[in-house]
Amino acid sequence: MPHCIVEYSKALEARIMPESLLQAVYQGAVDSDLFTPSAIKSRAIACDYYLVGDQVADFIHISLRILSGRTDEQKSRLSSAVLARVMALNLSQLSLSVEVLDIHTESYAKELL
Numbered sequence: 001m002p003h004c005i006v007e008y009s010k011a012l013e014a015r016i017m018p019e020s021l022l023q024a025v026y027q028g029a030v031d032s033d034l035f036t037p038s039a040i041k042s043r044a045i046a047c048d049y050y051l052v053g054d055q056v057a058d059f060i061h062i063s064l065r066i067l068s069g070r071t072d073e074q075k076s077r078l079s080s081a082v083l084a085r086v087m088a089l090n091l092s093q094l095s096l097s098v099e100v101l102d103i104h105t106e107s108y109a110k111e112l113l
Helices: 010-014 018-031 074-089
Strands: 004-010 041-047 059-067 095-103
Touching: 004 010, 004 018, 010 041, 018 041, 018 059, 018 074, 041 074, 074 095
Parallel strands: 004 041, 059 095
Antiparallel strands: 004 059
């Protein structure tokens, strides 16, 4: 845990490799000191069609899905750490957002096969 889901405008691939973006998000999650590094799961989803407001513009949106029970301070620390690592990539002219979402612990199921 957590599941780090990075959605981004496909056009950004001309400026940054998705692996670099995932590495920044991963390192931000590590920096938060909330998770064992080996438990962090990250994936990137390129979006071919998107609008920011009423314009086609680059964006990165990061959803950090964590098991419920963390405090607001811990969630804020996580989003701030991830945001700082992505901002350190020095990208410009894009919309960047991060959100922390609770996973309902009682209904979450997981198996390692």
